[in-house]
Amino acid sequence: MARTPLDLDELVEHWTLLKDEQALVSGKRGATRLGFAVLLKFYTQYGRFPRNRAEPPGEAVEFVARQVQVPASELESYDWTGRTVEYHRAQIREHLGFRECSVADAEKLTSYLAEHVAHKERRPEQVRVELLARCRAESIEPPTPGRCDRTVGAALRAAEASLTALISARLxxxxxxxxxALVARADQDDAGPAGGGTEGEDAPPVLAKVKEAPGNVSLETMLTEIDKLLTVRAIGLPPDLFIDVAPKVVAGWRARAAVESPSHLRTHPVPLRVTLLAALLHEREREITDTLVELLISTVHRIGARAEKKVTEQLINAFKKVSGKENILFKLAEASLGTPEGTVRQVVFPAVSGGEATLRELMHEFKTRGPVYRRTVQTTLKASYTNHYRRGLIKLLDVLEFRSSNHAHRPVIEALALVARYASAGNTTYYPLGETVPVHKAMSGDWAEVVHRTDKRGRRRVVRTVYEVVAFQALRDQLKCKEIWVVGADKWRNPMRACPRTSRPDGWRTTGSCASPWIRRCSSTNCASR
Structure with missing residues (x-):
């Protein structure tokens, strides 16, 4: 890639010989004078010597040459190898207070990088940047590129060894x-390769199941993901296993464990093997939790959407079966177009058999269809939930823990607890009379008359299955608004938890107000907090 030419300000700032430097250069002549000055300013700028005569920028050489009053072309005569250049380098190090990197310095640098850098940063190029910065801070001349690579590699290995030992000790x-056992041999004769490759024929079923991506939105997918989550939780990982490990480090371990075959994982030392698989399980647990929340939202939406579609089709078919309505419409249109100047009573009423009474009956039928439609949709939705989806949604309440930081939405959390408590109540139609049924906003409106029903003794009670449907609909709405969150999730985690990069609550933005520095930004278009 082409280098950007240096402008005058950069030349003056970084390539001007200071008084003490001029005194150091004054005793030399010709090419030696220019070469020494270029070495000195290059070292001052980059903390190392140039590798060859082509590395110093041409405009910088011209700028330095004018200061020492030596033609820039003389630099070609400067000997970059031998005793003279080594003597010049020693002079420059002594003048600037730098020293060559010794074996002891390299060991200290490795220890520093392993303890303070490589625990959080696993990219070798970034660790190398920190190495060069540390060398400059300690007045150490950076090692050669090959030695830098070896130092960075040793620091990364040492940091990984200490981290994996720490993680495995917590288990x-x-x-x-x-x-x-997840990567144990299926039999004693392992014919697989010792290294590399992706998950193959020797993958145990448990590990393969945990790695699987979710299927389409369905009850079967929901039950499968629940089984995956229970399988991961059965391992018994502590919730704070990676509490002090950088997220990018955990993500790197998870990626390694996901692509390495079980036979390759078995070749790692036990602490590393355990840490890689624990990171995979830890991340997959959060991902599966997110998947289950999204399946819940999609399933509740699907129940309502399919009920509306089914009822709409039924009403359209019923409308088409009623005879005479098309003829009435045709006669009205024909009479209106034939006598456009006439009044309704003179033209429209006589065109219909039965006149005004027939039209009033049609209007009454149309007006009453709205409530009938809503009631039919609710009945169909309840039947679809009870006969098919209820099994999966109820099971979700056993594996997911819902919470809310807003007291206004506590009734929904309490409603879910009530639903879970009476999930196995059999064919009980109503909740017991002494039971406290939490009331939330979703129970009002169109659902108010369906949730409450009068029993045979004239007592107004809450229908259990309908209440469950309404509770899940309220849960879906509040999850989308992030008013309710899920323990152990990533995407659907507590929105008040500070972001590790910005130190601000997730999903919030600044208001510019000292009294209220943060305001919630909701992803739902129907939420008032948006």
Whole structure:
């Protein structure tokens, strides 16, 4: 890539010989004078010597040459190898207070990088940047590129060894045994390769199941994902296992464990093997939790959408079966177009058999169809939920923990607890009379008359299955607004938890107000907090 030419300000700032530097250069002549000055200013700028005569920028050489009053072309005569250049380098190091990197310095640099850098940053190029910065801060001349690479590699390995030992020490013996069993040989004769490759024929079913991507929105997919989540939780990972490990480090371990075959994972030392698989399980647990929340939202939406579609089709078919309505419409249009100047009573009423009474009956039928339509949709939705989807949605309440930081939405959380408590109540139509049924906003409106029903003794009670439908609809709406969040999720986590990069609550933006520095930004277009 072409280098950007230096402008005059950069030349003056970085390539001007200071008084003490001029005194250091004054004793030299010709090419030696220019070469020494270029070495000195290059070292001052970059903290190292140039690797060859082509590395110093041409405009910088011209600028320095004018200061030392030596033609820039003389630099070609400067000997870049041998005793003279080594003596010049020693003079420059002594003048600037730098020293060559010794074995002891390299060990200290490796320890520093392993302890302060490589625990959080696993990219070698970034660790190398930190190495060069540390060398400059410690007045150490950077090692050669090959030695830098070896130092960075040693720091990364040391940091990984200490981190994996720390993570494995936090696990119980039982958890380690379960994790190791995930990649244990299916039989004693492992014919697979010792390294590389993707998950193949020797992948145990449990690990393969955990890695699987979710299917389409359906009850079967929901039950499968629930089974995956329970499988991961059965390993027994502590919730704070990676609490002090940088997220990018955990993500890197998860990526390695996801692409390496079980036979390759078995070749790693036990602490590294356990840590890689624990990172995979930890991340997959959050991903599966997110998937289950999205399946819940999509399933509740699908129940309502399919009920509306089914009822609409039924009403359209019923409308088409009623005889005479098309003829009435044709006669009205024909009479209106034939006598456009006439009045309705003179032209329209006589065109219809039965006159004004027939038209009033049609109007009454149209006006009453709205409530009938809504009631039919609600009945169809309840039947679809009870006969098919209820099994999966109820099971979700056993594996997901819903919470809210807003007291206004506590009734929905309490409603879910009530639904879970009476999930196995059999064919009970109503909740018991002494039971406290939380009331939330979703129970009002069109659902008010369906949720409450009068029993045979004239008592107004809450219908259990209808209440469950309304509770799940309210849960869906509040999840989309982030007013309700899920423990152990990533995308659907607590929105008040500070972002590790910006130190601000997730999903919030600044208001510019000292009294209220943050305001919620909701993703739902129907939410008042948007």
């Amino acid at each position: 119980t013996v039982e958890s380690i045994e379960r994790i190791v």
